[in-house]
Amino acid sequence: MDNLQIYLLLSSLLFSLGIYAVISRQNAVAILMGIELILNSANINFIAFNRFTSSLSHLDGHIFTMFIIVLAAAEAAVALAIIINLFKNIGTVNVDDAKELKG
Amino acid sequence: MDINLILALSFLFIPVILFVYQLFFGHILKHDTWYVSIFGIGLNLAVALNFFYRVFFNKPETAIIHKSVNWLSTGSFNLDLGVSIDNIAAIMLLVVSLVSFLVHLYSSEYMRGDTRFSRYYAYLGLFTFSMNGIVLADSITMIYIFWELVGLSSYLIIGFWFEKNSAASASKKAFLTNRVGDIGMFIGIMMIYFVGETHSFNLTDIIEKVKTTEIDPTYLTIAGILLFMGAIGKSAQLPLHIWLPDAMAGPTPASAMIHAATMVAAGVYLTIRIFPILTFDALTYIAFTGAFTALFAAIIAITQNDIKKVLAYSTVSQLGYMVMALGVGAYMAAFFHLVTHAMFKACLFLASGSVIHSMHHSLHELHDHDTDPQDMRNMGGLKNKMPLTYYGMLITTLAIAGVPFFSGFVSKDAILAGVLGHYFEYGGMTVLLPIAGFGAAAITAFYMFRLIFMTFHGKPKNEEVYKHLHESPKVMTIPLIVLSVLSLAIFYTGTINPLSDGSKGWFKKAVGKGNNYVIEVESHDDNHSQHTDNHYGHDKKDITFTEHAYHAAHDAHYTAMYLSLAVAFFGIALSALFYLFKKLNPETFRKIFNIFKLYDLSKNKFYVDEIYSNILYKPFMFWSYLCSKIDWDYYDQTFIDSIGKITLFSSEKSVKVDYNWLDQKVVDGFGKLANYSSLKMKKLQGGVVQAYILGGLVAIILITLIVQQI
Numbered sequence: 001m002d003n004l005q006i007y008l009l010l011s012s013l014l015f016s017l018g019i020y021a022v023i024s025r026q027n028a029v030a031i032l033m034g035i036e037l038i039l040n041s042a043n044i045n046f047i048a049f050n051r052f053t054s055s056l057s058h059l060d061g062h063i064f065t066m067f068i069i070v071l072a073a074a075e076a077a078v079a080l081a082i083i084i085n086l087f088k089n090i091g092t093v094n095v096d097d098a099k100e101l102k103g
Numbered sequence: 104m105d106i107n108l109i110l111a112l113s114f115l116f117i118p119v120i121l122f123v124y125q126l127f128f129g130h131i132l133k134h135d136t137w138y139v140s141i142f143g144i145g146l147n148l149a150v151a152l153n154f155f156y157r158v159f160f161n162k163p164e165t166a167i168i169h170k171s172v173n174w175l176s177t178g179s180f181n182l183d184l185g186v187s188i189d190n191i192a193a194i195m196l197l198v199v200s201l202v203s204f205l206v207h208l209y210s211s212e213y214m215r216g217d218t219r220f221s222r223y224y225a226y227l228g229l230f231t232f233s234m235n236g237i238v239l240a241d242s243i244t245m246i247y248i249f250w251e252l253v254g255l256s257s258y259l260i261i262g263f264w265f266e267k268n269s270a271a272s273a274s275k276k277a278f279l280t281n282r283v284g285d286i287g288m289f290i291g292i293m294m295i296y297f298v299g300e301t302h303s304f305n306l307t308d309i310i311e312k313v314k315t316t317e318i319d320p321t322y323l324t325i326a327g328i329l330l331f332m333g334a335i336g337k338s339a340q341l342p343l344h345i346w347l348p349d350a351m352a353g354p355t356p357a358s359a360m361i362h363a364a365t366m367v368a369a370g371v372y373l374t375i376r377i378f379p380i381l382t383f384d385a386l387t388y389i390a391f392t393g394a395f396t397a398l399f400a401a402i403i404a405i406t407q408n409d410i411k412k413v414l415a416y417s418t419v420s421q422l423g424y425m426v427m428a429l430g431v432g433a434y435m436a437a438f439f440h441l442v443t444h445a446m447f448k449a450c451l452f453l454a455s456g457s458v459i460h461s462m463h464h465s466l467h468e469l470h471d472h473d474t475d476p477q478d479m480r481n482m483g484g485l486k487n488k489m490p491l492t493y494y495g496m497l498i499t500t501l502a503i504a505g506v507p508f509f510s511g512f513v514s515k516d517a518i519l520a521g522v523l524g525h526y527f528e529y530g531g532m533t534v535l536l537p538i539a540g541f542g543a544a545a546i547t548a549f550y551m552f553r554l555i556f557m558t559f560h561g562k563p564k565n566e567e568v569y570k571h572l573h574e575s576p577k578v579m580t581i582p583l584i585v586l587s588v589l590s591l592a593i594f595y596t597g598t599i600n601p602l603s604d605g606s607k608g609w610f611k612k613a614v615g616k617g618n619n620y621v622i623e624v625e626s627h628d629d630n631h632s633q634h635t636d637n638h639y640g641h642d643k644k645d646i647t648f649t650e651h652a653y654h655a656a657h658d659a660h661y662t663a664m665y666l667s668l669a670v671a672f673f674g675i676a677l678s679a680l681f682y683l684f685k686k687l688n689p690e691t692f693r694k695i696f697n698i699f700k701l702y703d704l705s706k707n708k709f710y711v712d713e714i715y716s717n718i719l720y721k722p723f724m725f726w727s728y729l730c731s732k733i734d735w736d737y738y739d740q741t742f743i744d745s746i747g748k749i750t751l752f753s754s755e756k757s758v759k760v761d762y763n764w765l766d767q768k769v770v771d772g773f774g775k776l777a778n779y780s781s782l783k784m785k786k787l788q789g790g791v792v793q794a795y796i797l798g799g800l801v802a803i804i805l806i807t808l809i810v811q812q813i
Contacts, residue, residue, distance in 0.1 A: 019800060023793045099790065 007048035014041035028083045028093040032076065039072045107168040110150050111186045114196060114239060117143045118232035122225050129221020137211040140224045144204045144231065151200040154193040162613050167193065171241055171305065183305055187241035190613045191438060195238045195372060198445045202364035203231045205582035209453050210356040212578045213460055223263060223354065230256040230357075234365040237372060243292050243330075244304040246373060250288070250333060254281045257366050261353040270352035277346040284336020284343055288373075291329030295380075298322045306376060313380045314620040320382050323621060327385035330377050331392075338370025338422045341396045345711055347419055351411040355456030358411065362418045363449035371425045371441050375617075378434060383622045383648075390430020390525070394539035397423030399709065401546035405553070406706040409477050410455045413554050417503065418448060420543055424518050427536060432652030433521025434617025439610060440518055443510035443595065447499035450586035454496035457575040457583065458482065458558060461489060465571035474568070479554065484563040488572040493559045495583035500555050502590040504548035505671040512667075513592045515544065517656070520663035524655030541670050548674025556682035622648035 014037050021034025043065045050061025087093050121143045129136045157167060171185020188196070207227060214223050233256050236249030255278075262274025295309060296302065303309060313323070334340065339347040347367070351358055361367065374381075374389065381389070400419035407413045421444050428437035462476035474481055486493045502511035522540045526533045563569035574580070595610050656663075680686045696702040704710070787798075 019796075023797050023800070095793075096791070 004048055004052045007044060007051075011041040011044040011048065014038075014044065026094045026096055028086065028095050028098075029080075031095065032079050032083070035079075036072060036076065039068055043068055105168070105170070107188075108170050108186070110153065111168050111170075111188055111239060113150055114147055114200075114235040115186075115232060117147050118228045118235060121228035122232060125221045125225035125228060129225060134211075134215065134220060136221045137207065137224055140228060141204070141207045141211070143228070144200065144207050147231070147235075148197075148200040148204045151193075151197040154188060155197040158190045158193045158613050159609055162190065162609070165189070169241060169307075179302075181303075182244060183242055183303075184245050185241040185305070186239040187307075188239065190615075191375065192238050194438075194442060194610075194613065195368075196235065198368075198442055199231065199234050199238060199364045202360060202445055202449045203227070203234075205449065205453070205585060206356045206360045209359075209456070209579050209582045210354070212576050213356050213456055214354060219263070223260075223357075226256060226260045226263065227357070227360065230260060230360060230365055234369065237369050241306055242304040243295065243306060243309065243377075246376070247285075247289065247292060247333075250285065250337070250369065250373075253337070253366055253369055254278055254285065257281070257350070257361060260357045260361070261350045263353055263357065267352060269349075273346070273349035273352040277350050280343050280346040281336040284332045284334070287329045287332025287335075291326050291332065294322065294326035294329060298326065310379045310620065320384075320621065323380060324382045324384040327377065327381040328388055331374060331381075331385065331389055334370030334374045334426070335392065336370070337373070338367050338426065339396075339419050340370070340392050340423065340426055341399060342711070344396060344400065344419050345715065348412055348415040348708070351409070351415050355411065355452060355459055358415075359449045359452030359456065362415070362452055363445040367418060367422055368441055368445060371422065371429070371437065374426065374429050375434070375438055375441075378429060379618050379620050381619065381621065386430045386432065386622075388430075390427050390522075390533075390536055393423045393425070393427030393430055394522075394536045395423070396420070397427060397543040398539040398546075399423075401543040401550070402705050403708045404550045405546060406702060408479050409475075410458065410479050410482075410554060410558060411452075411477055413479075413550060414448070414451055414455055417451075417547060417551065420547060421448065421503070423543070424515065424540070427540065428518040428521055431521050431525035431536065432617075432619070432649050433518055433525075433656055434649055435611060435614045435653075436514060436517035436521050436656070438614050439595065440511075440514035442610075443502065443514040443590070446586050447502040447509075447511055447590040450495055450499040450583055450590060451503070453579070453582050453586065454492050454499070457489065457492040457579050458485060460575055460579070461485075461492075461572050462568070464573075465568045468571050469567055471568070474565075479557040481564050481568070482558045483561045484559070484569065485572065486559040488569070489559075489574045491574055491580040491583060495580070495587040496559070497555060498587040499590050500551045504551050504675060505544055505667055506675075507668070508592055510590050510592050510595055512671075513596055516660075516664050516667050519544065519667050520660045521652060521656040523663045523666075524652065524657070524659035527659055528651075528655045541666055544667055545670035545674040548671045549678045552675050552678035553682050556678060560683055616649045616653045619648045 018034045018037030018039075018041060021037060022031050025031050025034065046061040046064045046068075048061075050058065054060070083093055086098060090097055121140050124139060125136060132139070154167060157163065166187050166189040169185070169187040169189075171183040171187075174182045174184045176182065207224070210223065210227065214220055217223060230253070233249050233252035236252065237246055240246040240249060258274045258278040261277050262270050264270045265274070292304070296304060303312070312318075336343045347362075350361060353361070397420045400416045400423060404413050404416035404420065407416060421440070425437045425440050425444070428434075428440065459476050462482065466472070466474055466476055498509065502509035505512045505515045519537070519540050522536045526537050681689050681692075693702045707713070
């Protein structure tokens with residue numbers, strides 16, 4: 001398993017699944033999960049490129065990945081808070097129903 | 104300021120102040136307003152007498168006063184205004200002031216009760232002002248200015264009773280006819296200034312220039328004749344005489360003023376003023392104009408029945424005499440006749456005014472408004488009713504007819520002697536001049552006595568009218584007495600010898616023989632130069648044209664006198680046979696003459712008015728009509744209007760194109776397109792974020808694919 005393509009394939013798959021989730025799901029929590037998938041696909045890419053394209057002593061990709069995980073956690077916290085507020089206001093987390101600002 | 108200058112300017116200022124006063128404040132004093140005017144003119148008369156006194160006793164060689172000021176100057180062009188009083192001007196001023204004074208006096212009664220009484224006096228003041236201006240002027244431009252003012256005054260006073268159609272049209276006719284002459288005069292002035300290279304309008308400068316330098320005589324002839332055109336208009340010479348008889352429509356005292364002293368005298372006065380620069384050819388033209396006018400007008404006067412018309416034509420005839428005299432170089436005789444004629448013609452007009460006044464009142468009392476108070480056929484036998492008027496008129500008629508002891512005889516004789524002398528000198532065609540002169544003299548005697556006999560003698564035509572006639576009041580008869588006394592020869596010749604030619608009188612000495620600086624007398628006739636040598640001891644080279652003419656007249660004096668006496672008495676006798684003793688019947692002679700239409704020709708004034716109407720008025724009217732038709736019917740209606748129609752049509756079309764096509768289709772098309780496309784595009788922006796992300800994803804994939812293809 002010493003091949004970059006496999007990791008890229010995996011990350012692409014994860015990205016595609018994430019995009020699909022974001023586009024197709026009505027549930028806001030599911031969309032949030034899709035976003036997490038996209039972020040993680042990016043993380044895989046960072047790790048993979050770090051592993052195959054630079055010397056082992058460098059840890060740039062890893063550090064990026066750590067940051068992204070932290071950001072994703074923060075983002076998830078904020079997003080879940082919004083979703084809870086949304087649910088409190090309209091009684092559902094279905095994004096199609098949240099259209100009060102639509103002209 | 105010089106006292107003389109103030110006195111001279113008073114001739115201008117007093118009448119013009121009177122004019123303004125009567126025009127604006129004349130209503131205040133009602134009828135008494137005429138006292139103001141007569142006082143002003145009386146002052147003028149006093150000043151004129153003062154100037155005349157100096158001329159009479161001192162006979163100064165140079166002008167009493169000559170002063171001019173620069174009026175305007177642009178570059179090398181200078182225009183001066185100035186006054187100058189020499190002997191001739193002083194005499195003329197007296198004549199104008201005296202006649203004006205007497206007319207003012209006379210009018211107070213004649214015009215009594217007229218609604219525009221004060222305006223009449225205003226016009227008289229303006230008239231006197233204008234004429235004084237001409238007399239005083241020292242430059243040709245100033246003469247022209249006052250010349251036009253005289254024209255204006257005559258227009259106003261002839262049309263004084265403008266409610267009458269005849270008066271309104273007569274005033275227009277007088278003004279326009281005079282304009283024709285004035286145009287010629289103006290061109291003449293310009294020619295003298297520019298072509299003659301005198302570069303001055305001042306008369307003395309012009310005469311000095313002509314005297315000292317050689318100027319092409321052709322130019323001088325043309326300029327002289329053009330200047331004389333002004334005189335043709337004002338002095339009613341052929342062919343511009345037509346206005347004067349019509350001017351009778353004005354008030355009779357005003358006619359007296361026009362005919363005696365002011366207007367018609369202006370033309371002769373101008374010719375006297377420009378006499379020194381007239382060439383021989385110009386003088387010949389002037390002489391023939393005068394001769395034909397004298398005879399022509401006399402012939403017309405025979406058959407007129409209106410008392411004022413007869414006098415009007417006699418004025419034209421007498422003016423012809425004066426002009427003819429100037430033409431033959433009888434300078435003194437022309438001015439002499441101007442003065443004597445002013446006296447007797449003023450009296451004749453005032454006397455006829457007296458008759459008309461009386462007739463008018465009589466008819467008024469009888470409530471007869473159909474009978475013409477001016478028609479001599481309605482009169483007769485007035486001698487007993489109006490003795491003062493009769494004797495005044497008789498004396499002046501004797502004067503105009505040329506009977507010894509009366510002024511007209513002396514002056515007319517001087518003219519006829521000059522004319523006859525001219526004929527003896529030059530022969531040929533100039534024989535027409537004495538023929539016209541003596542012929543007109545005979546006819547004048549005839550028609551003037553016809554007037555007297557028809558008006559004052561015989562039986563009254565209408566007893567009713569006759570009963571109501573009465574002599575005019577004193578203010579009307581006093582002028583008649585003064586003027587008829589002044590028609591006696593003794594005042595001019597200074598001797599009671601009836602056959603004197605006046606050569607010893609003050610007049611001859613004051614006026615002199617005149618000077619002409621253009622004509623050189625040639626010794627074309629050796630015998631004649633011999634003759635003058637013997638007679639007067641002059642070398643022929645020293646003899647000027649006027650002296651030459653004077654001597655010729657002197658030689659012809661007795662011949663002329665006997666001839667003129669003969670023709671005058673022939674005329675009077677014939678007239679008496681016709682109208683006093685009724686030995687001859689005028690009707691028979693009318694029929695005899697009418698075989699050749701001679702009577703009708705005279706009666707209708709040689710059809711001059713009709714000829715003018717046919718050759719000037721009608722073609723002009725036709726031409727105007729034609730122009731109007733072309734302009735309106737063809738140019739305006741067809742051409743101009745068709746442009747409008749084309750514009751209208753094309754704008755209709757272009758509106759259609761603009762609105763239906765451009766506006767509705769193209770401009771609105773963009774709007775509709777935007778509207779339609781935005782309606783369609785609206786659907787893309789549904790607010791569904793996931794749809795946007797899908798769109799973005801599809802776009803990225805497409806872009807990636809496209810980038811990879813490249």
